[in-house]
Amino acid sequence: MIRISNLPSFLAGAIMTPDRQTTLRNLKRLLPASLIAGLAGGGLLVLLTYVHTWCWGGIACYNHGLFDAIGTFQNLVLGILSLLLAGMLPAALSREGGTRRGSAVLAGGIAGFTAFLVLEMYSMVTAAFGHGYAAGLSDVLSLAHDTLANHALPLLAIGLAMAALAALGAFVVSFFRERAAGPSEGAAASRLILCSTVALILVAVVLPPLAAHAMLGAGMVDVNPGTALMTTAVSVERTAPDTLVLTAREVPPASVLDPGAPFSVFMNGVDVSNASACTASGFAATVEPAGGLEAIKGSEATWTGAGVLNNGTPVGVVVMAHGVDGSELVVMNLVV
Structure with a gap:
């Protein structure tokens, strides 16, 4: 050493x-x-x-x-x-x-x-x-x-x-x-x-x-309506045999949605977006509020009547969001 x-x-x-x-x-x-x-x-x-x-x-x-x-x-x-x-x-x-x-x-x-x-x-x-x-x-x-x-x-x-x-x-x-x-x-x-x-x-x-x-x-960002619609989330719940409640869980900024018709709702292929649409199509249900589902987070709309009754045959519910630029996106498609 x-x-x-x-x-x-x-x-x-x-x-x-x-x-x-x-x-x-x-x-x-x-x-x-x-x-x-x-x-x-x-x-x-x-x-x-x-x-x-x-x-x-x-x-x-x-x-x-x-x-x-x-x-x-x-x-x-x-x-x-x-x-x-x-x-x-x-x-x-x-x-x-x-x-x-x-x-x-x-x-x-x-x-x-x-x-x-x-x-x-x-x-x-x-x-x-x-x-x-x-x-x-x-x-x-x-x-x-x-x-x-x-x-x-x-x-x-x-x-x-x-x-x-x-x-x-x-x-x-x-x-x-x-x-x-x-x-x-x-x-x-x-x-x-x-x-x-x-x-x-x-x-x-x-x-x-x-x-x-x-x-x-504040509207300071140029938003792409087509991609912004992808953040929309709508749920549906049957609260009674003849009652369906739709809830807007998530919605994009109001500036990207069509102010005249932010959401379209179809049940069994029939347009039931609001009370007027139900009356025009003869769909046996009432809508509350009459204007249908609003583009506000947490808003709800209720459809009640024989048209949404589940008597063994479930009801197909489709919700489509409309962008201000004319874009459309199906945000929910369920059978309840």
Whole structure:
């Protein structure tokens, strides 16, 4: 065994200096926090994918060009902020004065790469189980093998980029902690940076969808009526043997619907959209309200009479929505 003391001084210094010993000790102490922060950061990125779907899934079809662009930019901002936050956590939660900036930055990079691994594992699992059949561990492993074999370099580049962003977050926190007048001031600065980043994430999550909804409500967005009609949802319920109730569960903005006849209702192939249509067709039923189903979320219309009676033969109910541009879409077709 070769002892460091027997080596030339420059080699011994290159192998282990006091600074390197301190760095290794700091890194060993920060490693658990780095892994936990990476898991939290990866979990946050996964959660944000569901939040994005929930926020934009119902309105993106109104104007794909505009809302897809806003949603993509929002995802980019949220991803950057989430990685910065993941990198900040190990440095911000470490003992004041016991961590060098280099160790903190390296710990942040580890957190960022861990977040990348979590996100990639989530993508593989959802891809393996998203084909409509029961997948197993072998399917996930096979997909992982194919992904690494075909896309190793791009994935490595993405992982390193995510690690770099997290390392940047760690650098920011460690920089301000080192510049603080004392331990208390350093801890306060860390908390301020963390809370500010969390606040920015919340603002980036909430503000764009709220602004989009406000713009839709104010008529500031050019809406495609044909695609907007796809968000319409109407339900039917038999409340009595001779009574059917239709309810508008979801409706697009009023500006995309034909103001004269937003909905057409057919029962057994007969137009019964309103009281006048029932009278003209001789359909044995009354409509309440007389104007039929209104284009308002939660509105109801009731058809009562022998024409909707289920005496062993159910009634076929079809509801069609009409766009202001003349487009039409069947939004319900049921037999009750």
